[in-house]
Amino acid sequence: MNHFTFVLKSAIEDFSRNKGRTFLTSLGIVIGVLSVVILIAFGLGLRKYINDQFQSLGSNLIRVVPGQILRSGGFSSTGSMTTIRFDFRDILKLERVKSAEFVIPIVTRSITVSMGKGTEPATLYASTADIFLALNLKAQHGGIFTKNDVDKRSKIAVIGPKIAVKLFGNEDAAIGKNIKIDSQTFKIEGVLEAKGGGGFGGPDLDSFIYMPHTTAQVFNPDKKFYAIIVKSKSDINIETAKQEVKTAMLKRYKEDDFSVIDQAELLGAIESIFGVMNTVLVAIAAVSLVVGGIGIMNIMYVTVTERIKEIGIRRALGARTSDILLQFLVESVALSVLGGLMGLGFAYLIVFFIQNFFPAYIDLNSVVLALGVSSVIGIVFGVFPAKKAANLSPIDAIRSE
């Protein structure tokens, strides 16, 4: 048996004899690793969630919005300050862009829907019939509105399943019923399939109410659009399409007045915000790892003082200063890695339960990080007590009582 395995074995035996003390000593590391791993798992889950949401929205979509909302990868703080709003002339112009498959205007507003006595907050989303194609929306019951409805300004609406359930008890029951928005009455033409979403600050797509933009002019008398969505032809590079859209828009507006963004850019911007938030949270959690390390250092100093005699005996039997150093370092690293493993174990349990309602997950990187960081903490905070032990003179150590 070599020295290292002997020392490791006796450290582990020592821990199993002092389970309570060992647990309390490494508790700081347990909590530190637990919170860091959980927060990383949440960050990963959030990213996955956002990605999935964007995937479900359909691809090859280019959004034209007023103002500069994205700047160097993040959301601009001065964004959306410009007051320009698009109108039908912009739609006509964009429809002439070669790479555009179709162009749809978006009018959106927060509204209150009522049916009999019940009222529900919702988001109105008014556009052309192509909106269903662009956003991958399908009717679960009834149908969607058509180009004909847009031309005739039909007073109909297609509603999200959540609104349907809230107002009518189930999705099926909503078809053909009337709802009221600002004293205007609309007939429900269809109920959409559930998309998920909402609950984490994102739009709850299942609570949207869709109607022809022509119909929605009652809420939007100046006939201006909040945004325009251009779906590019699938065989055309999205960057080329964006450039063409931009060139078309520049004929009327200044460069700073509008933004042309695609899904990937938007996704990147959202991810970078959550990335920064997550990093800050993880950094705060990492403070508890340092506190945990100080706890270990404290106990290691106590251990060294308690075991001066043992150190003296070992020195008398031929242990070198490096042997004593190694012994105490192995103990502090073992303590800290043990804490790291326990923290990881608890984190797995918690994430396992969280997965019932949120796609958080622990990846290999977090495992490596947790174990790496706890070993480093064991070394950094163990080295001072271990040095103290190693530098004791053999004669002073063995004479101590």
Added chain:
Amino acid sequence: MIKLQNVNKSYQLDDEVIFIALNNINLEIEQGEFTSIIGPSGSGKSTLMHIIGLLDQPTSGLIFINNKDVSKLNDNELSSLRNTFVGFVFQQFNLINKLTVLENILIPTIYTRSKLEFDPIEKARYLLKRFGLETKEKSFPNKISGGQQQRVAIARALIMTPQLILADEPTGNLDTKSGSEILKLLHELHEQEKMTVVIVTHDPNIAATTNRKIEIKDGKIQ
């Protein structure tokens, strides 16, 4: 085998007072001797033993082991000599209580840097059997008697086959019967294996059983 030349050891107690523990010691111990160092408490006999055992270093003077000056060796070299050349037996036994009897005996073998020419566990078991402790292998030191603990300590001192056994009041914490058994054991090692043994004691009866007596008083050899 061991030669001390003009060895002095003094301690600075405070700014003014210097305590002289050893005063110009000249001493030679030959291979195969059974020697006692005897003196009252405070005479410097323990300091002398610590210096011979390379646990402590003299303030001045030279120490030769097998004609090699060891006064200028660094800590690693001294540790190696303590590991292979000397076997310590202490009055307080100095076993590590959280390790088993067997593990205690094995401690010196884990600190050696040269390749062992024996199987450590086999040899430890042989020594346990020889000292009548074969059933105590897995016991912890605080669960066995003082006499048994001291025999474990002697087994530990012997595991590396040292050239010198240094015993500091080996019977001081034992009853008369166990004490004389330990003394008998040390004599056997000397007679049967030609082991060099040095016993530090204040007890003239023990000193009387040794071949050679070195009397020390106030840090000086009488």
